[in-house]
Amino acid sequence: MKYFFHAEVEKYTRRLKHMMLLAAMSVFAVCAFCTINIVLNFGSEIVYLLLALIGGFVFLGMVFGFSAVYITEKYKRRHSKYTYFDFFPKGMIFSEYAGEFTRYGEKKILRRLYYIPFEGLISVTRDPKTAPHNLTFTGEIRAYFQESDRLGYHIDEDGNLEFDSAELNIRLYEELPSLVVRDRFGNTKRLEKSVNFYLEQYKNTPEKKPFNISDYVSVRKRVKLHTSNAALESPSYSRKWK
Incomplete structure (x- = not known):
């Protein structure tokens, strides 16, 4: 079973695509409007104003695009590491x-x-x-x-x-x-x-028992004697006579 989950950061990429598409459509609409008016008013002084307007919107669109990419990549890196x-x-x-x-x-x-x-x-x-x-x-x-x-x-x-x-x-x-x-x-x-x-x-984890030293120390049992002579019941007693 998975025990570590990283943040899902692809949502920032999707948001970036939507913002870039919206910005591109806005710039395109302004440029198309200005171009039509330039054609209709060719030779007039307003043409220079419309050309400046096109250049200004293109510049703003580029600034917005680079800023959006930078912020998006920054958030993706930060959340990938810290979230x-x-x-x-x-x-x-x-x-x-x-x-x-x-x-x-x-x-x-x-x-x-x-x-x-x-x-x-x-x-x-x-x-x-x-x-x-x-x-x-x-x-x-x-x-x-x-x-x-x-x-x-x-x-x-x-x-x-x-x-x-x-x-x-x-x-x-x-x-x-x-x-x-x-x-x-x-x-x-x-x-x-x-x-x-x-x-x-x-x-389901079993409860941990408290430490008890008697569980880890073995005590040697004393040999129980069955005769009046303790030597006869001794484990080291040797029954060999010369």
Whole structure:
């Protein structure tokens, strides 16, 4: 069963295509209108104004196109790296890219990170008809909003989540009663299936017994004597006479 989901970023490519098509149609319409008027008013001073208008719209269209491509590729890279869903034995993590800023010349990435322990999870719901790309979690959820490099974590040998920054384990988070994952992973049918699978595994995990040293220490039983002579019952006794 899949335990790690990357964000679905193809939606940004689809949006880019729609924006580029709309921009191209707008520029084409303006250029066609100006060209018709140039032909009808050839030799007039208005021709120069119409030519300048065509050049201006073409330039604006190019600026818009390059800007749209840059922003789209930036969002695709950021969400591919920082937006994901991660499962581990006792819970799951939803990480989401939340922006960036520059501090002292160094670029900082912001993330929202949600820790959803299976122990406090009440329900997982999805509406395949009205919202097939959304998934709703209800239960005890921790929400963090920090710089990305502060949100590193690892899983200990017992399957518990431990943040690399120790203070995040005890504070600097907000408790939420529910969380809606909106349109980040495409159709969430597979994600919902993985959630239910790992939740069921957690519920079926046998309870770990407390450590008892007597279970690991063997005690040698004392030999029970059956005669009045202890030497006769000794394991090292040799019945050989000369």
